[in-house]
Amino acid sequence: xxxxxxxxxxxxxxxxxxxxxNCDYTNSxxxxxLWYKKYPAEGPTFLISxxxxxxxxxxxxxxxxxxxxxxxxxxxxxxxxxxxxxVYFCAADYQGGKLIFGQGTELSVKP
Amino acid sequence: DVKVTQSSRYLxxxxxxxxxxxxxxxxxxxxxFWYRQDPxxxxxxxxxSYDVKMKEKGDIPEGYSVSREKKERFSLILExxxxxxxxxxxxxxxxxxxxxxxxxxxxGTRLTVL
Numbered sequence: 370x371x372x373x374x375x376x377x378x379x380x381x382x383x384x385x386x387x388x389x390x391n392c393d394y395t396n397s398x399x400x401x402x403l404w405y406k407k408y409p410a411e412g413p414t415f416l417i418s419x420x421x422x423x424x425x426x427x428x429x430x431x432x433x434x435x436x437x438x439x440x441x442x443x444x445x446x447x448x449x450x451x452x453x454x455x456v457y458f459c460a461a462d463y464q465g466g467k468l469i470f471g472q473g474t475e476l477s478v479k480p
Numbered sequence: 481d482v483k484v485t486q487s488s489r490y491l492x493x494x495x496x497x498x499x500x501x502x503x504x505x506x507x508x509x510x511x512x513f514w515y516r517q518d519p520x521x522x523x524x525x526x527x528x529s530y531d532v533k534m535k536e537k538g539d540i541p542e543g544y545s546v547s548r549e550k551k552e553r554f555s556l557i558l559e560x561x562x563x564x565x566x567x568x569x570x571x572x573x574x575x576x577x578x579x580x581x582x583x584x585x586x587x588g589t590r591l592t593v594l
Contacts, residue, residue, distance in 0.1 A: 378520065403582065412484070412570055412585030413523070458522060466511050466530070466574060467538075468583060470523040 372396050373461050375471035382478050388446040390474050392459035395440065399469075401462035404433060404444050406455045407473070413458060417444070449478045483507070484586035486571055492592045499558040501589050503571030511574050512554035513583065514538075514546065516567040523570065529554055561593045 374393045382388045392402075400421040405413035419426040419433045419442065426433050432445045446453055456475045460468040487502035505512065511530055515523040515538075525538030527546040535546050543565060547555045554573075558565055568590050572583040 373522075375522075405585075410489070410588070410590075412572075412587050414585070415582045418582065460523075466576065467513075467525065467528060469525075470515075472520055472522040 371472070372399075372463075373459060373469045373471040375457075375459060375474050377474050378472070379475045379477070382449045382476065384451055384478055384480050385448045388444075388449045388453065388476055388478065390444040390446075390457050390459075390476065392442045392444075392471050393440060394442075394461050396461070396463075397437075397440065399461040399463065402433070402435065402442050403460045403462075403468065404431075405458045405460060405470075406453075407458065408455050416457075446476075449476075451478050451480055454478050484571055484573055484584050486569075486586040486589050488589050489587060490590045490592075492594065493558075493561050494594055495562060497558075497561050497593075499561050499591065499593075501556040501558075501569055501571075501591070503554045503556070503573075503586055504552055505554075505571075505573040505584070506552065507573065507575065507584070508551065509573035509575045509584075510551075511576065511583075512548065513572040514544075514554065514556045515570045515572065516540070517570055517588070518567050526556065561591075563593050565591065566593045567591060 403418040404416040407413040456473045513528040514526040529548040571586040574583045
């Protein structure tokens with residue numbers, strides 16, 4: 370039972386445009402969400418997070434939106450750059466300290 | 481900077497071999513985790529540890545065991561490697577007092593079982 374789902378395995382965007390990566394979850398007890406970025410042959414690195422008491426968190430070009438009623442979060446990257454090409458994982462807090470990850474979305478930003 | 485290191489980047493083993501994957505973190509983190517990453521399945525938690533000599537099963541512990549004798553070191557053991565354990569293995573750590581639940585990952589070990 371996949372509690373965190375990223376339904377788009379891949380996304381292709383033109384440089385300078387907006388990238389929107391989506392994530393859905395099923396467990397209403399999740400209260401903290403994170404996005405990780407992963408390059409090939411490297412470990413994931415933390416990108417941005419959001420608490421369930423907020424609906425938006427922004428850090429530079431990256432913004433995460435949370436819609437609790439829809440159990441949906443999204444990551445916006447504006448403007449997208451070729452260096453943003455990577456696999457993006459969303460993750461939900463589960464039993465304090467443990468994370469449940471989605472399947473990942475591979476973003477390709479074309480020059 | 482937080483550093484999580486893994487003993488090998490690439491490993492090739494034979495079916496039935498005992499395999500040890502080592503992970504070391506230098507930030508005095510209480511929590512350590514082992515995941516495997518497979519295409520289309522994301523990161524799945526194998527085992528985690530909240531303290532020295534303590535371990536708990538994650539979502540897919542079958543075929544694996546772990547050891548945490550020192551706070552900085554967390555080992556994943558494949559008792560008898562099988563081809564379905566071919567995967568990318570990722571170690572992570574975090575602190576109960578740090579940024580809430582942000583986990584720091586090592587570079588990963590790509591294990592191939594023939």
